Structures are given as structure tokens and as C-alpha cells.
């Protein structure tokens with residue numbers, strides 16, 4: 195039967211026959227799952243076998259994306275911001291650009307956090323901690339999306355009233371900037387008045403993107419879109435995010451189009467819009 199005991203860092207080092215600092219590095223880079231109990235790290239004996247595999251992978255230089263995502267997920271749910279950033283730095287050092295880090299590393303890790311919450315494997319507290327660390331990562335990567343030259347126009351984006359998923363807007367804003375637009379990010383829980391005021395004052399407005407990520411009621415989005423139009427915003431209004439299921443749903447809510455369920459969808463929708471509207 196598999197051992198389920200938890201052991202300390204020095205004990206893990208002894209069992210693996212490596213220096214204490216080597217095990218510490220495994221933990222901080224997400225190669226060895228660990229949780230912090232007070233000031234100390236606690237390791238599941240059953241996970242010790244993972245280190246051999248990861249060392250092999252590192253030495254063969256074929257760094258697996260899935261494995262890196264698993265490590266990031268582990269550090270996010272352990273609330274280890276330093277360890278999480280070390281993984282991001284590793285990805286940058288091995289040639290990933292910030293867009294790939296958002297789309298292939300951070301977003302999948304966050305999806306796992308959400309699935310973990312849904313399956314009762316991750317608490318809301320852990321989800322909050324993970325979100326803060328992810329926000330810090332985005333804060334550090336954000337400046338790398340800066341572009342020179344004239345923008346293709348501005349895009350106002352924000353979450354519908356009641357939706358707290360600011361992180362989705364932060365990520366999307368950077369990607370929108372990377373695509374050459376000027377994002378104006380209103381963040382979480384944005385009242386319709388703020389959407390209207392910002393859209394009316396935006397320079398060369400391309401579109402307004404409204405995100406509905408969690409269980410925001412349809413009525414709230416309908417009212418918001420109605421307020422935008424009544425307030426004089428004549429550019430296309432797109433709505434998307436995990437709570438909007440498809441284009442028909444978006445149209446029923448009163449939008450001109452659907453920005454999809456994930457970031458690549460939203461970027462595609464924006465590009466299609468530019469082609470059809472101009």
C-alpha cells in the first residue's frame with residue numbers, strides 16, 4: 195500500500211540522498227509538491243518519486259509544458275508567490291514570450307484552480323491566494339506588452355456589475371495591447387455609468403467588451419448593454435467570458451457579438467470586428 199505520511203524538508207533530503215537546499219529548490223520551483231505548515235514545509239512521501247522524473251526531464255532539456263503548468267498550479271495553490279515567479283522566470287529563460295506564458299501556462303493553471311474549487315479539492319481561500327499571486331505575475335509581465343507607435347484604436351473592457359474576476363480583464367488587456375490596440379481596462383464589477391463615461395471619452399473607440407465570467411444574471415448584462423446604447427455609445431458592443439455560452443446567448447443579451455469564452459476567442463472576435471466594421 196502507498197505511504198501517505200508527511201515529512202519535513204530535512205527528512206525528504208535524507209530519503210532522496212540529496213542536500214537540504216536541493217530539496218528546498220525542488221519545492222520553490224514547483225518540482226516537488228509541498229504545503230507550508232506554519233514556518234515549515236511539509237511533503238507527502240508519495241510525491242518523492244516525482245523529483246527523479248523532473249530531474250531527468252531537466253537534464254534532457256525537453257521541458258514539458260504540462261509539467262510546468264502542474265508546477266505553477268502547485269505553487270499557486272500553496273500560496274508561494276516566489277516559487278510561482280521562479281517558474282515564470284524559467285519559462286521566459288527557455289524562450290517563452292509573455293503571450294505564451296499567459297495562454298499556455300497561467301491560463302491553464304488558473305483553469306485547474308477553478309476546476310479544483312468546483313471539485314472540492316481547492317478551498318475558496320486557496321483560490322483567493324492563487325488569484326493574488328497570479329495578479330502579481332501579470333503585474334510583472336504587463337510592461338513587456340508595451341508597444342511603440344500609433345495604436346489601432348482603443349478598446350474599452352471591463353467586467354459586468356457583480357463580477358469580481360478582475361484578473362481576466364488584466365490578462366485580456368495586455369493581450370489586446372499586444373494586438374496593437376489601446377486597452378482601457380475598467381476591471382471588476384463595473385457600473386454601467388463608468389462604462390458609458392469611458393466609452394464616450396475614448397479616442398478612436400473600436401469596441402466595448404463586457405466580460406461576464408461568473409454567474410452574473412443575464413438581466414444585469416441586458417441592463418448594462420441597454421445603458422451603453424441609451425448613453426450614446428454607437429460602436430460595437432461585445433460580450434463574452436465563461437458565463438456567456440455562445441453567440442446566440444450574446445445576441446439575446448443585446449450585444450452585437452460574442453467575444454467567446456477565453457482569451458484567444460476574444461482576440462479573434464476583435465480582429466473579425468475590425469475587418470467587418472472598417
Ligand code: B12
Nearest residue numbers: 308357358359360361362363366404405434435453456457
Ligand atoms: C481567479 C478566479 C476567481 C477569483 C477572482 C479574483 C480576481 N482578482 O480576478 C475569485 C476567488 C474572487 C473568484 C470568485 C468566484 N468565482 Co471564480 N474563478 C477564478 C478562476 C480560477 C480564474 C479566472 C481567470 O482569471 N482566468 C484567466 C483567464 C485567462 O481565463 P479565461 O477563463 O480563459 O478568461 C477569458 C474569458 O473570460 C475571455 N473573455 C471573452 N470575452 C471577454 C470579455 C471581457 C471584457 C473579459 C475581461 C474577458 C473575456 O477572455 C478571458 C481572458 O482574460 C476561474 C477558473 C477558470 N476556468 O478560468 C474561476 C471561475 C471563473 N469562477 C467561478 C465561480 C463559480 C466563482 C464564484 C461564483 C465562486 C467561487 N469560486 O468563489 C465567485 C464569484 C465572485 C463574483 N461575484 O464574481 C467559475 C465560473 C463558472 C462559469 N460561469 O462557468 C469558474 C470558471 C470556476 C469553475 N471551474 O467553476 N474566482
